[in-house]
Amino acid sequence: MEPVTEEEEVYSWRELKLPSLIPSVAEPELERETGERRRGRDILIAVDHGPKSKHAFDWALIHLCRIADTIHLVHAVSNVKNEIVYEATQALMERLAAEAYEVAMVKVVARIVEGDAGKVICKEAVRLRPAAVVMATRGRSLMQSVLQGSVSEYCFHNCKSAPVIIVPGKDESLI
Secondary structure (H helix, E strand, O other): OEEEEOOOOEEEEEEEOOOOOOOOOOOOOOHHHOOHHHHOOEEEEEOOOOHHHHHHHHHHHHHOOOOOOEEEEEEEEOOOOOHHHHHHHHHHHHHHHHHHHHHHOOEEEEEEEEOOHHHHHHHHHHHHOOOEEEEEOOOOOHHHHHHHOOHHHHHHHHOOOOOEEEEOOOOOOOO
């Protein structure tokens, strides 16, 4: 666990060790096969243990990811030292990493970040400079979102380093 120092505050995180699913690739033989085209994009996906988060993850795999991309999974928690939360999140991230490789053949990096979900997702987006930030909605009514606030709404308004894609749940209407 390393503290990351920013201008205003320090936040803690833990990197998750995921099994290596992607076989190592030999160095390219031709000069034209190197560079940005082969590197791919970074895509940040905010996940939790809910079904709407899984739907957003599936949506990103199907509609957004390409073979050379790297998915960065971020899960915000109140305390990174809680081993029960760490183990449950480790199992979730391993399942998602295996699915990402099977469906889209992408590399997955996972991280548990301590703090307010909206703020740490925006900080991770600043750190990574991803092509997109993908997240789900909680499914609250308009009145509940206005009164209580929403992580997706916070990220939509405050994440300036990447476009934010908010994926509605399967059962939510688009209007």
